[in-house]
Amino acid sequence: MQQAEKPKTACPGEVAAVNRAAWLLGAIWALGPVASSAQSPSTETIGFLAEEARVVTASLSPERASRAPATVYVVTAEDIRASGAQTLWDALRMVPGVDAMTVDTMQGAVIIRGLNRAGNNRVLVLLDGRTVLDNFYDTVNWEAIPVTLEEIDRIEIMEGPGSVLYGSNAVSGVINIITKAGAQLKGGLVSYTGAERNTHLAAALYGDRRGKLDYRLGTGLHSADSFADAGRLAGKTGKFNAALGYDFSKESRLDVSGGGSNGTRQTASSFQDSSFGFARLDYRFRDTRLRTFWNTQLVESRSGVTTAYERGNTYDLNIQQGLAPHADHRLTAGASLRRNENSSDLLSPGTPGENLLGFFLEEQWRPREGWTFWVGARVDKHPLTDWLLSPRGSMVWEFRERQSLRFSVGKAFRNPTILESYLETDLTVPPSPGYPFSIRLISSNNRDLSPEQMLFFELAYAARLDRLKVQAEAFHYRLSDQIVGAVSIGSLGGAPPTLPVTLRPMNGGETRAYGGELAAEFAAGPWAKLFANYSIQELKDDRASLLNDRSSPENKINAGARFRRAGLSASCQADWVDRTFWRQNDVLSSTVVMAKTPAYWTINARLGYSFPGRWEGLEAAVSVLNPFLPARVEILREQGGEAIGSRLSATLSYRF
Amino acid sequence: MATLLGGSLPAVVLAQEAAVVTGSELRPYQEAVQGFQAGFGRPVAQLKAGSGLRLPPDARVVVAFGGKAALARYPDAVGLVYCMAPGTRIGPVRNGGLRVKVRMHPHPRDLLRRLREIQPGMKTLVMLWVSEDYASIADGLREAAEPSDLRIVSERLSGPDDLPEALRRMRAKADAIWLPLDPRLLNEDNLDLLKEFSWANGIPFYTASADLLERGAAASVGFSFHDIGHAAAQTALKILSKEAVGPDVFPDRIQVGINEAAASKVGLRIPAEALKGADRLLP
Numbered sequence: 001m002q003q004a005e006k007p008k009t010a011c012p013g014e015v016a017a018v019n020r021a022a023w024l025l026g027a028i029w030a031l032g033p034v035a036s037s038a039q040s041p042s043t044e045t046i047g048f049l050a051e052e053a054r055v056v057t058a059s060l061s062p063e064r065a066s067r068a069p070a071t072v073y074v075v076t077a078e079d080i081r082a083s084g085a086q087t088l089w090d091a092l093r094m095v096p097g098v099d100a101m102t103v104d105t106m107q108g109a110v111i112i113r114g115l116n117r118a119g120n121n122r123v124l125v126l127l128d129g130r131t132v133l134d135n136f137y138d139t140v141n142w143e144a145i146p147v148t149l150e151e152i153d154r155i156e157i158m159e160g161p162g163s164v165l166y167g168s169n170a171v172s173g174v175i176n177i178i179t180k181a182g183a184q185l186k187g188g189l190v191s192y193t194g195a196e197r198n199t200h201l202a203a204a205l206y207g208d209r210r211g212k213l214d215y216r217l218g219t220g221l222h223s224a225d226s227f228a229d230a231g232r233l234a235g236k237t238g239k240f241n242a243a244l245g246y247d248f249s250k251e252s253r254l255d256v257s258g259g260g261s262n263g264t265r266q267t268a269s270s271f272q273d274s275s276f277g278f279a280r281l282d283y284r285f286r287d288t289r290l291r292t293f294w295n296t297q298l299v300e301s302r303s304g305v306t307t308a309y310e311r312g313n314t315y316d317l318n319i320q321q322g323l324a325p326h327a328d329h330r331l332t333a334g335a336s337l338r339r340n341e342n343s344s345d346l347l348s349p350g351t352p353g354e355n356l357l358g359f360f361l362e363e364q365w366r367p368r369e370g371w372t373f374w375v376g377a378r379v380d381k382h383p384l385t386d387w388l389l390s391p392r393g394s395m396v397w398e399f400r401e402r403q404s405l406r407f408s409v410g411k412a413f414r415n416p417t418i419l420e421s422y423l424e425t426d427l428t429v430p431p432s433p434g435y436p437f438s439i440r441l442i443s444s445n446n447r448d449l450s451p452e453q454m455l456f457f458e459l460a461y462a463a464r465l466d467r468l469k470v471q472a473e474a475f476h477y478r479l480s481d482q483i484v485g486a487v488s489i490g491s492l493g494g495a496p497p498t499l500p501v502t503l504r505p506m507n508g509g510e511t512r513a514y515g516g517e518l519a520a521e522f523a524a525g526p527w528a529k530l531f532a533n534y535s536i537q538e539l540k541d542d543r544a545s546l547l548n549d550r551s552s553p554e555n556k557i558n559a560g561a562r563f564r565r566a567g568l569s570a571s572c573q574a575d576w577v578d579r580t581f582w583r584q585n586d587v588l589s590s591t592v593v594m595a596k597t598p599a600y601w602t603i604n605a606r607l608g609y610s611f612p613g614r615w616e617g618l619e620a621a622v623s624v625l626n627p628f629l630p631a632r633v634e635i636l637r638e639q640g641g642e643a644i645g646s647r648l649s650a651t652l653s654y655r656f
Numbered sequence: 657m658a659t660l661l662g663g664s665l666p667a668v669v670l671a672q673e674a675a676v677v678t679g680s681e682l683r684p685y686q687e688a689v690q691g692f693q694a695g696f697g698r699p700v701a702q703l704k705a706g707s708g709l710r711l712p713p714d715a716r717v718v719v720a721f722g723g724k725a726a727l728a729r730y731p732d733a734v735g736l737v738y739c740m741a742p743g744t745r746i747g748p749v750r751n752g753g754l755r756v757k758v759r760m761h762p763h764p765r766d767l768l769r770r771l772r773e774i775q776p777g778m779k780t781l782v783m784l785w786v787s788e789d790y791a792s793i794a795d796g797l798r799e800a801a802e803p804s805d806l807r808i809v810s811e812r813l814s815g816p817d818d819l820p821e822a823l824r825r826m827r828a829k830a831d832a833i834w835l836p837l838d839p840r841l842l843n844e845d846n847l848d849l850l851k852e853f854s855w856a857n858g859i860p861f862y863t864a865s866a867d868l869l870e871r872g873a874a875a876s877v878g879f880s881f882h883d884i885g886h887a888a889a890q891t892a893l894k895i896l897s898k899e900a901v902g903p904d905v906f907p908d909r910i911q912v913g914i915n916e917a918a919a920s921k922v923g924l925r926i927p928a929e930a931l932k933g934a935d936r937l938l939p
Contacts, residue, residue, distance in 0.1 A: 043865035048684040053839035616824040
């Protein structure tokens with residue numbers, strides 16, 4: 001044993017006396033608990049493990065939560081399972097600052113911090129880091145994401161601008177769906193849920209690890225009749241995916257995956273067939289990451305007067321390098337190249353492919369204990385716009401143990417969609433009861449559009465106080481250069497009489513928003529969890545036609561409780577959303593008529609039981625959506641919203 | 657106290673360059689602190705983890721006992737030795753200062769050697785765990801088993817409630833089960849369940865704590881809390897004398913405990929040499 005340094009305040013004689021005294025004190029101190037202890041050693045060790053379990057449960061990812069440069073909420077696999085959610089957007093309802101709305105039975109919309117609309121393209125949605133946005137609208141077809149809820153390990157929701165790392169569309173946030181590795185599955189799962197309105201959800205997956213090889217296979221089916229129109233199939237989607245990972249060494253890993261989905265979706269007035277597919281390859285060597293993927297889609301839509309197809313392919317290459325030139329500095333640099341090739345009868349003939357280029361750099365600097373600074377920037381080039389800079393800066397101050405304050409400022413953008421740049425249609429709508437003349441609807445494009453840009457400020461507080469986790473954020477943003485449809489109406493003429501109407505996307509208008517979230521989560525133990533959160537947002541448009549201020553709810557409250565003991569699990573969660581206003585009349589009217597969607601509740605309750613003994617692996621569960629609540633719409637019917645009622649479901653799953 | 661000892665005791669002078677931080681008053685932590693004091697050779701300030709934690713101004717090394725103490729915020733300039741914190745790993749973000757973990761489990765190579773001494777016919781050893789920190793042990797066990805015919809099946813569970821299902825899956829494959837001291841897996845219910853499963857199916861289970869022998873484990877291979885504290889002290893002294901220290905430290909003395917009744921229940925015939933070499937025997 002090494003000789004320790006001598007205490008600075010003691011002379012050699014004193015040290016000997018102190019040592020003797022310390023030994024004696026130690027012996028007396030040690031005898032106390034022994035004499036008074038009536039517990040067996042095993043009970044004491046279990047007590048120790050329980051104490052450590054409490055610490056580990058309360059402190060999962062402690063550094064990450066307090067030092068992240070942005071607001072991040074995580075929905076875990078257990079959260080999804082306990083919620084009774086049957087769709088991805090339903091699984092996100094309880095997240096503070098997130099508006100998850102059911103548009104119709106088979107489609108949802110997820111918006112972060114306002115700017116609500118049915119087709120939202122200001123949130124980037126990723127599956128294991130790969131974009132799942134549609135090529136034409138930059139929106140998400142949630143049902144087409146080729147994984148079942150059972151395959152999801154967690155969903156990370158980053159609120160605030162993310163263009164500094166992710167480029168276009170990461171305007172008000174990024175949602176990253178992360179799937180389980182085969183090693184996490186270690187076997188198979190089959191699950192079936194049957195519910196009212198002819199709802200069927202089936203999933204089968206298998207994954208494992210053999211030596212250095214990790215693999216996973218998954219498939220699922222979802223079909224349901226419409227909430228609003230019982231007996232009409234709302235949609236049916238089949239999906240599959242496969243993933244292989246190989247560890248060459250502890251520092252080097254290759255992942256290959258692929259999958260797809262095929263589905264139909266119909267509303268009262270339209271029908272859509274869609275197929276999505278992907279293949280990807282990821283390679284990591286030390287701090288270097290290379291990711292490449294191919295996305296493909298074919299969507300065929302039919303409505304009363306139109307049919308259209310949209311075929312798209314995306315090829316993406318992304319490389320990222322981490323550097324730590326000094327213990328206090330960590331640098332991440334990267335570049336991405338993407339090519340989009342699209343064809344559709346909605347696009348101008350000869351629409352070219354798009355090459356998108358981006359470079360980014362982010363520095364994390366810890367000049368002294370408790371302080372972390374993040375500074376980053378990304379530049380992006382779209383073929384129809386200039387180079388665009390998206391900077392972000394964050395300052396995190398851990399002023400007390402596991403409590404931090406953060407201030408962030410950043411910019412984010414959304415490029416014009418391919419439809420906004422190249423849409424070209426000309427169709428004639430025959431006379432109808434509302435319009436006793438034909439309407440010639442000319443949709444034109446605009447290749448001079450600027451990207452939408454958001455300037456964002458955020459102040460955040462995060463704390464992990466033993467079993468209690470608290471987060472509070474206040475934000476302000478300005479969204480400018482919004483891309484909106486400008487309508488020009490010509491003169492009625494010709495025979496038969498026809499009214500020409502031209503729709504053209506234009507830049508214009510600014511929306512300012514203020515708001516915040518307050519969230520608390522209490523882990524009563526490994527068996528129980530309580531949570532509640534409140535979100536507030538106040539939006540102000542500089543022109544009446546933008547409508548963002550009316551369609552975003554001012555207040556939102558979520559609360560829930562979860563209990564799990566032995567084989568029994570029970571949960572109940574409720575979501576209250578303030579009233580919203582949506583445009584009711586069509587674009588041909590010179591005045592805008594708004595209609596109110598009243599405030600509504602969404603309640604999801606679930607009761608499950610895992611069988612012991614010879615039935616181990618089998619779980620039966622019953623869940624109910626909106627019990628005793630009247631049907632309501634979350635987006636106005638005229639905007640595509642459907643009345644959502646209650647639903648009773650039963651699930652049987654078996655792990656092997 | 658000084659009065660009790662005749663009034664001749666000088667005021668206790670604490671070593672200022674080191675401090676002990678504990679997260680709990682429970683007996684296992686106290687045993688470890690005693691081991692630390694014995695190894696360090698002189699008293700140090702003992703502090704409790706919490707918001708009022710203030711280190712001595714001259715502190716150059718902190719020894720933290722328990723996850724709560726390990727996760728407290730310490731200056732980068734202060735070396736941290738943490739132990740008794742299973743499932744807790746201080747992240748690389750805190751790489752400004754030296755952070756050393758005293759392991760609660762033997763090195764996988766030593767662990768396997770001891771287990772095979774107890775059960776020489778073992779062909780498949782199953783390891784069940786939850787906390788991410790145990791992935792490295794699972795990898796280490798696989799590496800250590802590679803030259804032999806022993807197969808390691810490592811299964812990470814998502815939570816303690818997954819144990820029954822995992823055991824059922826392993827029933828046909830396992831010759832033995834080894835459970836690390838994973839706080840997210842082991843609790844009263846699961847230990848009872850393991851005992852029932854083990855005894856009913858003739859599959860012995862092993863743990864890292866001799867204290868758990870009486871819960872039905874056939875054997876234990878691990879370190880005593882006292883020895884863990886002692887190893888923490890030696891590491892702290894090395895840091896103070898500026899000797900090189902790796903990120904992980906293993907206590908020197910592995911303790912083997914055997915529960916003969918449990919071994920008999922599962923039909924395990926433990927070689928006489930292993931019985932002879934055991935540090936603790938439960939008849």
